Amino acid sequence: xxxxxxxxxxxxxxxxxxPLVWAAVVIGVVTVxxxxxxxxxxxxxxxxxxxxxxxxxxxxxxxxxxxxxxxxEDEYWRRLSVLEEHFGRIGKGDTA
Numbered sequence: 203x204x205x206x207x208x209x210x211x212x213x214x215x216x217x218x219x220x221p222l223v224w225a226a227v228v229i230g231v232v233t234v235x236x237x238x239x240x241x242x243x244x245x246x247x248x249x250x251x252x253x254x255x256x257x258x259x260x261x262x263x264x265x266x267x268x269x270x271x272x273x274x275e276d277e278y279w280r281r282l283s284v285l286e287e288h289f290g291r292i293g294k295g296d297t298a
Contacts, residue, residue, distance in 0.1 A: 260285055 264285070268278040 260289075 261282075264273075264278065264281055267273050268275070273281070
């Protein structure tokens with residue numbers, strides 16, 4: 203075993219093996235995290251909010267009801283104005 207560590211007085215070519223092992227470990231951890239933990243929330247580099255209403259928000263429910271035909275356009279705009287008064291100014295791009 204001594205000949206592996208002392209190749210002409212130095213560590214020899216085996217010294218290159220250890221950085222490669224650490225690089226493989228880091229790449230493996232990142233790959234596993236990307237395929238499992240980060241998949242559900244879009245990754246650490248993406249913002250958590252997209253500007254669109256959440257699935258159970260009042261705006262989303264109102265938009266779904268309008269899209270499915272449960273309420274007409276007049277009722278949609280009336281309820282939207284009430285939500286704007288209650289929650290503050292809502293951008294028109296957020297209503298769809």
